[in-house]
Amino acid sequence: MSTSSDWNAWAAGRDSARITDWLREISEPDWSATVNHPLFDALAEGRLSDADFAAYMVQDYGFVDPFTALIGFAIGRAPSMADRVVLGQFMGMLTSDENSTFQRTFEAFGVPAAQREASDYLPETRAFQALLRETGSAGGYAEILAVLVVTEWVYLEWALRITRAEGLHPLVGEWIDLHDNPAFQDFVAWLRRRLDEEAQTLDDAAFARMAECFRETVARERAFHDAVMPR
Template sequence: MTTRTEWSAWAAERKTASITDWLRELSEPDWSATVNHALFDALAEGRLSGDDFAAYMVQDYGFVDPFTALIGHAIGRAPGMEDRVVLGQFMGMLTSDENSTFQRTFEAFGVPAATREAPDYLPETQAFQALLREIGAGGDYAEVLAALVVTEWIYLEWALRITRAAGLHPLVEEWIDLHDNPAFQDFVAWLRRRLDEAAAGLDDAAFTRMAECFRETVARERAFHDAVMPR
């Protein structure tokens, strides 16, 4: 299901086809289940309590460290300065604007210092953290791009899909704003384009590794969001 031969057969049946579109389809039903997750509807409709929103953000913040490391690996393995500049700019946003949103959320909703310093991460959070670290440590540029495309494209799609209710807490609004703004849309489009280009030049074994990396990252996204959904 993840070979270049299967990609070629899929593309031959379509007038226009991109590798990233194929990878997304390959990752069903996990992709759609994550993008359409009830957590995001509850978030956008103001149905998450302050405690539940804070608990979700504590778990999600657990990805900032391995994710910034993953971007660092991408910068190191990028083929040239053009890619490094774009990835470096995104790293700057992540460690400034997005990090600030997390910290101010923890303050606003009274997350104890002990929880911030030593969070009790869910098993699904830990498994996803481990995957990101594994990809960063051993993956080639296309594999790292595959993981980045998944994490950012899924968040863009849910943020564009949801309908915001009036009167949301400003920090909830801010969290959505981070993932549906034009600059973020442009970054996701760039990531997809670069993965399409990088994957096209891979040998068969590397192509399969890249596709499996994409699909596994989607599966971990779904498991994480299922786990953090308030019961």
């Protein structure tokens, strides 16, 4: 278990030390393995078959419902209207632009309507869904922020890292664009800043829970992407 004492020891002697940087470091090697996952390179280079891309998107769509609920819990537990505005705007993007990308992808790649929301989810998908639901129902604001920071920061980092091939299917390009644009970069920066701030207010027990939530979310991200990578 990582504690506030561990964080203080790490921060000592470092200029501009940030809790989110420390959380990322203690989540290695899972963090780097996820950001550098070969699935993202295959996607960006056009090496995923239509069937593999559709299967990946079906599994990823399994997170939309519990993730939307998690944001709802975050809005309810946010300490200020300012936080609620930012989170509410992100909720709007998720339920409009991102949901539209999923639905148009399913239509383009022939995913039956019944399979889109009643799929045979992989065990790794179900485990991640459970984490989102449990954090929403029982976690404090900082723990919810920890999950959000991981899920959004990881996706931003892989989207910034990959090199797109020419001639990608437009919907593949659209999926990348959702996670590599100025508005999304600003949202991730806001999430990190707010977690940095909220974590400083936690007592030792709550701080340890927040750090463990961050690490567990990174581990679930890695397990999910390992599971959906075409063999």
